[in-house]
Amino acid sequence: MNRIFGYARCSTDETKQDVERQKRDLRAMGATEIYFEYETGTKINRAELIKVLSNITEGDTLVVTEVSRLTRSLKQLCEILELAENKRLCIRIGTFTVDCRNDRIEPMTMAMLQMMGIFAQLEREMTVDRIKSGLANARAKGQQLGRKRITVDDLPPKVLEFWPMYKSGMLSKTDYANVCGVSRPTIYSYIALLTDS
Numbered sequence: 001m002n003r004i005f006g007y008a009r010c011s012t013d014e015t016k017q018d019v020e021r022q023k024r025d026l027r028a029m030g031a032t033e034i035y036f037e038y039e040t041g042t043k044i045n046r047a048e049l050i051k052v053l054s055n056i057t058e059g060d061t062l063v064v065t066e067v068s069r070l071t072r073s074l075k076q077l078c079e080i081l082e083l084a085e086n087k088r089l090c091i092r093i094g095t096f097t098v099d100c101r102n103d104r105i106e107p108m109t110m111a112m113l114q115m116m117g118i119f120a121q122l123e124r125e126m127t128v129d130r131i132k133s134g135l136a137n138a139r140a141k142g143q144q145l146g147r148k149r150i151t152v153d154d155l156p157p158k159v160l161e162f163w164p165m166y167k168s169g170m171l172s173k174t175d176y177a178n179v180c181g182v183s184r185p186t187i188y189s190y191i192a193l194l195t196d197s
Contacts (some may be wrong), residue, residue: 006031
């Protein structure tokens with residue numbers, strides 16, 4: 001019996017983007033097994049995409065809500081289409097169907113898919129350019145980007161209180177972190193700051 005696999009993807013994690021809408025849409029498209037992940041669409045070696053492309057076999061269908069969820073790389077899209085032809089798969093991208101179960105992809109259909117891939121890749125590249133431009137503009141205005149740099153004055157009181165004990169060797173780094181109620185990576189950054197001050 002031929003199976004219908006769904007693949008959903010968001011660029012950022014579940015705290016910033018919700019993949020549930022895609023999953024609902026994929027179920028409505030008939031998907032009974034859904035693979036999803038939080039990865040950029042330009043990344044080639046995505047674990048869940050590799051799994052679904054490995055598990056799908058001749059006669060099966062792969063459904064995605066739009067081409068940009070599958071990939072934002074024209075090269076990778078062409079590779080997936082070649083795989084569909086070789087494995088004799090059906091791929092449904094929203095309402096657009098590419099059925100390779102009995103035949104190869106027609107030239108006009110291939111051209112349409114490649115145009116979809118070009119626009120998905122273009123959208124990603126334009127987004128990156130806008131972000132870079134915005135960051136450059138913020139820097140030019142003297143705005144500080146990223147996390148605020150901390151100074152000794154910003155350190156928690158316990159870090160300063162137990163610093164002499166750590167410095168004299170009475171406390172290990174782990175003990176110092178524990179008495180201050182912070183993680184080891186945090187205490188490392190605090191130690192570096194205090195050492196340089």
